[in-house]
Amino acid sequence: MEIQSPDRLIRLAVDLVNLQELPGPAELRAFLLEHGEPEPVEVGEGDLTGVLAVRESLRAVFEGDSAQGARVLNELLARYAVRPYLSDHDGTPWHVHVAEPGASWADWLAATTALGLATFAAGHGFEALAVCAATDCGQVFANTALNRPRRFCTPRCATRTRVATHRARQA
Numbered sequence: 001m002e003i004q005s006p007d008r009l010i011r012l013a014v015d016l017v018n019l020q021e022l023p024g025p026a027e028l029r030a031f032l033l034e035h036g037e038p039e040p041v042e043v044g045e046g047d048l049t050g051v052l053a054v055r056e057s058l059r060a061v062f063e064g065d066s067a068q069g070a071r072v073l074n075e076l077l078a079r080y081a082v083r084p085y086l087s088d089h090d091g092t093p094w095h096v097h098v099a100e101p102g103a104s105w106a107d108w109l110a111a112t113t114a115l116g117l118a119t120f121a122a123g124h125g126f127e128a129l130a131v132c133a134a135t136d137c138g139q140v141f142a143n144t145a146l147n148r149p150r151r152f153c154t155p156r157c158a159t160r161t162r163v164a165t166h167r168a169r170q171a
């Protein structure tokens with residue numbers, strides 16, 4: 001349970017919000033491992049409800065304006081983050097923790113992704129954390145390109161929307 005690069009935290013937050021569903025502990029465990037959590041990753045049935053609640057809070061950051069985004073992130077940080085500290089537990093390289101030692105996965109995800117998103121928003125602006133503008137998509141994304149506004153999660157959604165708009169005009 002650790003923080004590494006800011007990119008990793010943003011990816012963790014975006015992918016968590018974009019998960020279609022969390023069917024069970026095995027899927028959550030796989031998700032955490034895919035996102036760079038070192039073993040041992042033990043997930044129980046009880047972790048799921050909390051993680052779903054964190055996901056809903058994070059989605060509000062992407063959906064809302066900057067005032068809402070800042071308010072939600074400040075609430076998450078106030079509730080879940082602790083004073084940052086360095087750790088080299090289990091022989092890992094020194095890294096910063098912002099969640100309590102032994103925090104649940106939900107609490108850890110809340111503290112860690114809130115810090116990641118807060119740092120990102122401070123650097124890029126909240127408009128860089130957005131929901132895809134394609135009508136049938138709904139995925140959130142973080143635009144890492146400074147001064148290059150983006151409306152779509154992927155080039156695929158941008159193209160699909162452009163083609164649909166074009167067809168609608170022709171009709």
Ligand SMILES: [Zn+2]
Nearest residue numbers: 132137153157
């Ligand atoms: Zn999209």
